[in-house]
Amino acid sequence: MDDIVCLKNVWVEIDGKTILQDHTLNIRQNDFLGIIGPNGGGKTTFLKVILGLIKPSHGNITVFGNSPQKSRPFIGYVPQLSNFDHEFPINVWEVVLMGRLSKRPIFQRYQHEDESLAEEALKKVEIWNLRDRQIGRLSGGERQRVFIARALISHPKLLLLDEPTASVDSKMKTKIYELLSELKKELTIILVTHDVGVISSHVDKIACLNCRIFYHDSKEITPETLEAVYHCPVDLLAHGIPHRILKTHEDGDNCSC
Amino acid sequence: MLDALQYQFMQNAFWAAILASISCGIIGTYVVVKRITFISGGIAHASFGGIGLGYFLQINPLYCLIPFSLLSAVGIGFISKKIKVAEDTTIGIFWSVGMAIGVIFIGLTPGYTPDLFAYLFGNILMVSQIDLVLMIFLNILIIVSVKALFKEFLAMTFDEEYATVSGLNVNAFYIFLLCLIAFTVVILIRIVGIILVIALLTIPAAIARQYTINLFKMMLLSICICLFITLAGLWLSYLFDIASGSTIILLAGTIFSISCGIKLLTKKLIS
Ligand SMILES: Nc1ncnc2c1ncn2[C@@H]1O[C@H](COP(=O)(O)OP(=O)(O)OP(=O)(O)O)[C@@H](O)[C@H]1O
Ligand SMILES: [Mg+2]
Numbered sequence: 001m002d003d004i005v006c007l008k009n010v011w012v013e014i015d016g017k018t019i020l021q022d023h024t025l026n027i028r029q030n031d032f033l034g035i036i037g038p039n040g041g042g043k044t045t046f047l048k049v050i051l052g053l054i055k056p057s058h059g060n061i062t063v064f065g066n067s068p069q070k071s072r073p074f075i076g077y078v079p080q081l082s083n084f085d086h087e088f089p090i091n092v093w094e095v096v097l098m099g100r101l102s103k104r105p106i107f108q109r110y111q112h113e114d115e116s117l118a119e120e121a122l123k124k125v126e127i128w129n130l131r132d133r134q135i136g137r138l139s140g141g142e143r144q145r146v147f148i149a150r151a152l153i154s155h156p157k158l159l160l161l162d163e164p165t166a167s168v169d170s171k172m173k174t175k176i177y178e179l180l181s182e183l184k185k186e187l188t189i190i191l192v193t194h195d196v197g198v199i200s201s202h203v204d205k206i207a208c209l210n211c212r213i214f215y216h217d218s219k220e221i222t223p224e225t226l227e228a229v230y231h232c233p234v235d236l237l238a239h240g241i242p243h244r245i246l247k248t249h250e251d252g253d254n255c256s257c
Numbered sequence: 258m259l260d261a262l263q264y265q266f267m268q269n270a271f272w273a274a275i276l277a278s279i280s281c282g283i284i285g286t287y288v289v290v291k292r293i294t295f296i297s298g299g300i301a302h303a304s305f306g307g308i309g310l311g312y313f314l315q316i317n318p319l320y321c322l323i324p325f326s327l328l329s330a331v332g333i334g335f336i337s338k339k340i341k342v343a344e345d346t347t348i349g350i351f352w353s354v355g356m357a358i359g360v361i362f363i364g365l366t367p368g369y370t371p372d373l374f375a376y377l378f379g380n381i382l383m384v385s386q387i388d389l390v391l392m393i394f395l396n397i398l399i400i401v402s403v404k405a406l407f408k409e410f411l412a413m414t415f416d417e418e419y420a421t422v423s424g425l426n427v428n429a430f431y432i433f434l435l436c437l438i439a440f441t442v443v444i445l446i447r448i449v450g451i452i453l454v455i456a457l458l459t460i461p462a463a464i465a466r467q468y469t470i471n472l473f474k475m476m477l478l479s480i481c482i483c484l485f486i487t488l489a490g491l492w493l494s495y496l497f498d499i500a501s502g503s504t505i506i507l508l509a510g511t512i513f514s515i516s517c518g519i520k521l522l523t524k525k526l527i528s
Pocket of ligand 2: 043044045080162
C-alpha cells in the first residue's frame with residue numbers, strides 16, 4: 001500500500017459555498033507535504049476532510065485504503081485551534097497522555113509505557129518543567145508544544161499539523177522542524193504553514209491551496225501557480241533560491257473561489 | 258442528633274445522605290466541567306412526567322421515574338447531537354413537556370396524591386429501605402462506569418474534537434454520561450426534590466473546583482463537601498423543624514458564597 005491518502009474529485013460545500021473544489025490527489029508513504037495558501041483558503045478544512053470530521057459533498061476519500069473514520073487510530077493531529085475550556089481542571093501531563101487514548105481500550109488505564117512516552121515527548125519539546133501546570137495557564141507557544149507532544153506520542157503513521165509553529169519562538173521552531181525531518185523517515189506528514197522559508201528547507205512536496213488545489217507531486221511551484229493561488233504578491237523561497245514575485249494584482253479580487 | 262439516630266427514618270436519612278453524596282460528587286463534577294447544568298435540570302424536570310404516571314398507575318412513582326429520566330436524557334442528547342437542534346431549545350422543550358405530562362397525569366389521578374410535595378422539594382426523612390437499595394444499586398453502576406471509562410470521559414469532556422480524532426464515539430459517550438446524570442437525578446430527587454436537584458448537583462462540585470485542578474481530586478472533594486452539606490442540612494432541619502431539602506440547598510448556597518469570598522480575599526491579598 002503505497003498511497004496513504006487518496007482523494008478523488010472531492011468537493012466540500014458548506015451552506016452552499018464551495019470551500020474545496022474538485023480535489024484529486026494521492027499522498028504517498030513517507031511524503032512530507034507542505035500546504036500553503038491564503039487565510040480562508042481551505043487548508044484546515046482539507047485536513048478535517050482527511051480526519052473525517054468534515055464529509056465531502058461529492059467525491060471519494062480513502063485513508064490507508066479505508067474510510068477516514070476507520071483510519072483515525074493511525075492519524076496524529078495538531079489542530080490550529082482547540083476550542084477547549086481554559087478553566088478545565090486538567091494539567092499538561094494529562095493532556096499529553098491523551099495522545100495514547102486510541103492505543104488503550106476502554107476499561108484500561110494508561111500504562112507505564114504511555115507515561116514514559118509522554119515524558120520523552122515533553123522533554124523533546126522542552127516543557128517537562130511545566131507538566132503540572134493547568135492547561136489554561138500556559139502561553140500560546142507553550143500550549144502549541146503540548147499539542148505537538150500529544151500528537152507525537154500516539155505514534156501515528158500519518159501526522160497532520162495545522163500551523164504547528166504559529167506561535168512558537170524561532171529556536172523551538174527550528175527544533176520542531178528538525179524533529180519532523182527525523183520523523184519523516186518513518187511516517188507521512190502533512191504540514192500546513194504560512195512559513196515559506198520552512199517549506200523550502202524541510203518539505204519534500206508542496207501543494208498550494210485556495211479552494212482549488214495545485215499539486216504536482218514535486219517541490220516545483222511556478223510563480224504562475226502562486227499567482228493563481230494568492231492573487232497577490234508573494235515572497236517565495238523555493239529550492240532554497242529566493243524568487244521574488246512582485247507583480248501586483250490589478251483589482252481587489254479577494255482570495256476566494 | 259445522635260439520639261435521633263435511634264429512629265429508623267433518621268438512620269435511613271443518614272445513609273441516604275452518604276449515598277447521594279457519592280453520586281452527586283462524581284457526576285456533579287462532570288456536570289460542572291462540561292457546563293451542562295441546565296441539561297441536568299431538563300432531565301430532572303422532564304422526569305416529573307414519570308412521577309405523574311406513577312401516581313396515575315397507582316405504583317411507586319420511583320419505578321416510572323427511572324425510565325422517564327433515562328428517556329429524557331437520551332432524548333435531549335440525541336436531538337441536540339444528531340438533529341442539530343440548539344441544545345438550550347431541546348432542554349426547554351423537554352423541561353416543560355415533561356412537567357406538563359406530570360401535571361396532566363396527576364390531575365387524572367382520582368383522589369389524593371400523597372408525598373407529591375416531597376418529590377418536588379425533597380424530604381430526606383422519608384427515604385425508605387427500598388429507596389436505599391435502589392440508591393446503592395445506582396451508585397454501584399455510576400462508580401463502575403466512571404472507573405471503567407475515566408480516560409474516555411476525561412477526553413470527551415475536555416476536547417470533543419480531539420476525542421473524536423482519537424477514534425472515540427463522542428456522541429455515544431456523551432449520551433451515556435447524560436444517562437448517568439439521569440441516575441444521579443433519581444437518587445437526588447429523594448433528598449432535595451426535582452426543583453432543587455440542579456443546585457445540589459452543581460454547588461459542591463463548583464466549590465471543589467476552586468481548590469483543585471485535577472478531575473479525580475475534584476470528585477473526592479465534592480463528595481466530602483456534599484456529605485457535609487447534606488448531613489449538616491439534615492441536622493439543622495431537624496433542629497429547627499424546617500424543610501430538609503431547602504435547608505440543604507440554602508446551606509450549600511451559603512458555603513458557596515463563603516468559598517467565593519475566601520477566593521476573592523486571597524486573590525486580593527496576593528496581588
Ligand atoms: N464551520 C464553518 N461553516 C461555514 N464556513 C466555514 C466553516 N469553517 C470554515 N468555513 C469557511 O471555509 C473557508 C476555509 O476555511 P479554513 O479554516 O479551511 O481556512 P484555512 O485555509 O485554514 O485558513 P487559515 O489560514 O486562516 O487557517 C473559509 O472561507 C471559511 O470562512
Ligand atoms: Mg486554518
